[in-house]
Amino acid sequence: MNMAMLPVMEHTLVFENEFMLTDNFGLSTRMDEVSDFVAPLYPFKIDFTLMLFCTQGMMRLRINLQECRLEAGQVLVVLPGTVGECLEVSGDCQVAMIAYVGDKYGEGIDATSSMLFMKFLVRQSVLAISPEEMDESLAIYRAMRRKVEQHDFEFTREALNGYMQVLFCNGRQWMSRYTRQQEAGRVQSRQQMVFERFLWLVQKHYREERGIAFYAGKLCLTPKYLSTVVRQCGGRHAGEWIRDYVILEAKALLRSRQYTAQQVSDLLNFPNASFFGKYFKAATGCSPRQYMLE
Numbered sequence: 001m002n003m004a005m006l007p008v009m010e011h012t013l014v015f016e017n018e019f020m021l022t023d024n025f026g027l028s029t030r031m032d033e034v035s036d037f038v039a040p041l042y043p044f045k046i047d048f049t050l051m052l053f054c055t056q057g058m059m060r061l062r063i064n065l066q067e068c069r070l071e072a073g074q075v076l077v078v079l080p081g082t083v084g085e086c087l088e089v090s091g092d093c094q095v096a097m098i099a100y101v102g103d104k105y106g107e108g109i110d111a112t113s114s115m116l117f118m119k120f121l122v123r124q125s126v127l128a129i130s131p132e133e134m135d136e137s138l139a140i141y142r143a144m145r146r147k148v149e150q151h152d153f154e155f156t157r158e159a160l161n162g163y164m165q166v167l168f169c170n171g172r173q174w175m176s177r178y179t180r181q182q183e184a185g186r187v188q189s190r191q192q193m194v195f196e197r198f199l200w201l202v203q204k205h206y207r208e209e210r211g212i213a214f215y216a217g218k219l220c221l222t223p224k225y226l227s228t229v230v231r232q233c234g235g236r237h238a239g240e241w242i243r244d245y246v247i248l249e250a251k252a253l254l255r256s257r258q259y260t261a262q263q264v265s266d267l268l269n270f271p272n273a274s275f276f277g278k279y280f281k282a283a284t285g286c287s288p289r290q291y292m293l294e
Contacts, residue, residue, distance in 0.1 A: 013148045018104070020100070023141075024094060048080055049101075051099070054075070054095050057072065057092040057094060058070060060088040060089075061084060062085040062087060068125065075129055083252050098141065127174050140167060198226065202245055247283045254292045261273055264276070276288065
């Protein structure tokens with residue numbers, strides 16, 4: 001799913017086909033405008049960065065196999081490469097959305113801070129913020145809208161980059177507060193830390209590595225011990241987590257109608273299309289081609 005596929009609403013502004021601002025403030029949520037994205041028959045793989053600020057109502061989503069809710073007073077950040085599904089939107093849902101492609105926006109942020117924040121967002125995509133923080137975020141959103149609407153302004157990209165740096169710094173602050181609250185509320189067990197690290201590694205490497213031995217090696221653990229920890233903390237076998245990430249992306253790629261089964265097999269680093277077909281059918285009960293045509 002690319003940014004151009006997002007629903008265009010009355011308040012939508014687009015800069016250079018790479019930066020989008022939109023909201024439905026003061027408008028009712030028209031389900032015909034978003035029906036292709038709510039309770040879809042298949043997941044979307046997103047190739048842009050998305051931020052949603054919710055001021056009213058709720059959205060229910062599934063992000064990389066994990067179900068979550070976005071409610072009033074919360075912000076959702078979705079990174080490129082995420083596979084997501086929008087399951088439900090309440091009729092009174094009010095959101096402001098910022099979406100952009102590439103890495104032109106937020107330039108100037110040091111690499112270490114960026115990596116820490118990206119890693120955090122992989123496991124915690126929804127954050128609650130204070131009313132004051134929401135007001136500030138919306139003020140920045142409106143300032144960006146004014147710059148995009150100022151057609152004689154020659155430095156729009158630079159201005160948007162600056163505003164995104166402020167939002168990024170605010171996000172780091174929200175992350176720090178959330179982390180402190182979590183640490184104050186509980187002492188995380190070693191097993192839980194191993195499980196979270198395992199999921200982080202799977203999300204980075206599942207396209208190339210499907211064997212538990214690879215992940216155990218990365219964590220300096222034996223495959224048997226890692227399997228036990230993942231089963232205890234995640235309720236499922238490690239191989240099932242890896243398989244479900246692979247199948248989720250395979251479904252998104254197949255349903256995008258942009259790739260053949262052979263190309264999807266190559267993108268996911270299967271040795272050949274036949275092996276991919278057997279792997280996919282064992283997990284879903286149908287062949288890749290049948291899934292594409294459903």
